[in-house]
Amino acid sequence: xxxxxxxxxxxxxxxxxxxxxxDDGDDDYNNSNNNSNKHTVVFICMLFYKYPDINGFxxxxxxxxxxxxxxxxxxxxxxxxxxxxxxxxxxxxxLNTSSTNHFIHSNNALELRNVRASDFGRYQCRxxxxxGERFSHSAQLTENSNYSSLx
Numbered sequence: 001x002x003x004x005x006x007x008x009x010x011x012x013x014x015x016x017x018x019x020x021x022x023d024d025g026d027d028d029y030n031n032s033n034n035n036s037n038k039h040t041v042v043f044i045c046m047l048f049y050k051y052p053d054i055n056g057f058x059x060x061x062x063x064x065x066x067x068x069x070x071x072x073x074x075x076x077x078x079x080x081x082x083x084x085x086x087x088x089x090x091x092x093x094x095l096n097t098s099s100t101n102h103f104i105h106s107n108n109a110l111e112l113r114n115v116r117a118s119d120f121g122r123y124q125c126r127x128x129x130x131x132g133e134r135f136s137h138s139a140q141l142t143e144n145s146n147y148s149s150l151x
Contacts, residue, residue, distance in 0.1 A: 052081060052082060052129055052130035052131035052132075053080065053081060053129075053131040053132075054078065054079075054080040054084055054127050054129060054131050054132060054133070054134045055078075055079040055080060056078070056079055056134070057076065057077065057078055057079070057134075057136050057137075058077040058078060058079050059075050059076070059077035060075075060076065060125075060136045060137045060139070061074045061075060061076055061110075061123055061124065061125060061136055061137065061138070061139035062074075062075070062139050063139045063140040063141070063142070064139070064140075064141055064142075065141075065142045065143070065144045066115055066141065066142075066143070066144060067115070067143070067144050068115055068116065068117065068143060069114050069115060069116075070115050071111065071112065071113045071114070071115070072111070072112050072115060072141065073105075073109050073110070073111050073112075074088075074109065074110045074111075074112070074123050074125075074139060074141070075107075075108075075109050076088075076108045076109065076110070076125035076127075076136055077107065077108065078108065078127050078134075080127060080129055080131070081129075081131075082129055082130065083129070084127035084128055084129040085127070085128050085129065086104065086108040086125055086126070086127050086128075087125065087126045087128070088102075088104065088110045088123065088124070088125050088126075089123065089124045089125070089126060090119075090121050090122065090123055091121040091122055092122075092124075095110075095123075097110075100113075101113045101114050101115075101116070101119075108125065108127075110123065110125070112141075115141075117143070119141065120141050120142055120143055121140075121141060122138040122139065122140055122141075123138060123139050123140075123141055124136055124137070124138040124139070
């Protein structure tokens, strides 16, 4: 059974509109002399907004040793809102990611395919959003000269 109660906020009368035959009358009262039974309902709505920020790197690039003509992936995972734009640098210069062997994946990882001697050096990622910018630590990509992967 649905109990429908009405309450007038501007007076002290509380009225039970329940048509239940078993009503013993205990729910009905008229308290015109006591204001302590007034009800106040407060709705609180809290919105949390995180300001644009780059909190830091979850995983920074790590130094690696690879063979010529190998494929290598250098990771750069960030904790940032909104999602930042990521740029890669090699030896403190912006990396040309439109070349045929440099790719930035959707997770910000840099992939170097068919590594050449000119690819060896220090790599660093830079994240930029409305909250600012942040550079990762640099990672060294070096050639494994023990033996060639082609042998």
